[in-house]
Amino acid sequence: MKELTLNKQEFDQRMSKFENQSPSKVNINKLDEFDNAVKNVEFSEPSLQFYYRKKISKVRLNALKAQGKNCTKWDMFYNDVMSDENPKAEPLKKILNVLNDENIPVEKLENVISTAEKELKSEEVLTYINSLQVFDKDRLNTELSKKLKHLRTKLNRNIPNDFGVWIDQLRKSRGLSFRALQEKSGVSASYIHRIISGERQRPTIPVIEQLAEALGVDKAEFFTKLNMKPTESEKEQTISQLLSLNDYTINGVSVTRKQKTAILELLTGIINAKWSTETQFDESIQIMKSIGTLKKALVEDEE
Template identity: 25%
Template sequence: MMSNENKWASVTEELEQKDIMRANKLIQMLEAEGAVNNIPKIEKEFDKIQQEWKHRIITSEFVTKLYRSLEALKFAKAHNDGIKTSRGELFQELIDKKGWEPVQAIWSKMEELEEKYKGKIPETEIKKLEKEYKKSMEYIMTEIGVGYQSVIEREFEKRIRIYQKRLERSVKFDFSTWLHSARKQKGYTLKDLADKAGISVSYIHRFEKNQRRAPSVPIVVKLATALDYDPTMVLNMIGQGADSLGLPSKSDPVELLDLLNVSSLKVGGKTIGTVEKNLLVSIVEQVVQEEWEDEDVWTEGKDLFVKIVKLQKKLNSKKK
């Protein structure tokens, strides 16, 4: 186990000894046995330090580290109590408890927009959110302080990044609507199309539900051909153009998820089935798409670990 001295060294090396001494009580509370059952007292002590240091830039990273350790305890407590929580929910709880009205207003607006646009918030609305967030920075810096400032920045900026990524994944032409409509017109089931295109059922289903990013050229060609459409026409509709039909050179990188989905896979010399392949794709998707921080790994990574164990068992059963 890492010693307290080593664990906190990266954020204390620039501080004066008196600052470190001031925080030692809280550090000891955070590291104590049974700290998970002492969260209210730890929060109270944290608030004292945050209030004392809220305008001191030099202590901001230190206070942020203290808060994240407190946050990790809250995750552990929820886990012990059999409650599934998220960083976003803990953040909502924090801003409600503190009564930070400007922060609450923007966060509520984000929730409203997510509900209104079903998660696909348009660029104009994203820009408005960014503008409102920047306007609130004066309040955050003067009234809330540097310790909580980084926590607020992390949550807001993470959400904005998610919205922007969703926007980037969208295409000029609604590929998901076209795919679903074209499949129905042909009278194909998902499995029929999967067999014809050589792509997994789950992968096609995620495209139809608009849960996947804009499709790559090889995927479009396979699906369009299977549905008796001209691939060039479909590529033009989604903004990729006819030039995209050129085969990639050996030096061109290949999208990993596309490669997994359009290829037959072997493990230990044996071809793996659809169930195992879908599990593998799901694991890789979770690894590359989730934005975790160190404190999240042991809680939010639980679902990933369950999938890995399940895949391992299925692969081992094929060896027998």
């Protein structure tokens, strides 16, 4: 790749013709050409590529929506992967094709989700993911996490018919009123009543744990009754989400978006480094550049 030195001002000048246009008039083909150019450049500051491509992606999504494409972030991500001619993308394409089906029968969702989660950890899929640039990897992790969470939520909407009856039998056998169970579990009486009456979707894992303890039942029984797996994967975040989407401070000062991007770039470079005899020198140089980018971002915001 050709090395190109760009600063934010120069990038903004290149982007201005797209950003200053009404989204309905943006030439998406030309915007995609610009994105491809950015993808194929080795920037002197690696975090710039992530920042630039994220900005291009935002303009592109707004343009697609304004031009009647009815496009979501998932749609754009899905279409981009499907158009990737890299043969190594094929295993991921198969997974996305399954997940993209909005008509998956509820009774098959659990198997679809667990199969996808397993296949996403396969060596062939991880090989492709690890070959991606930081922006593409971040988008992939974000969109897949959201899609799997959406499917899991869809699966969890319906409570098995006998679950409410079972909970009510447990409550009565313990001699507990709704109010007493509320006080013992910390779960509101109205919430418990809606679970029993079938008006509430499946309870969350924390609620299951609270009710199980209050009723003296192993929480594994709850999972069995609800056809759930005892996992808290929905609470988990990818490292990119953790660093990009949450607020935190450095030395008591709130971290800016630019600083978050630099932190993510540095950490990604360290994690992805092979650190072999052949690559260690070049990788250390790249990591040092990322450190420089982060330090510069920190200093700029102090001034």
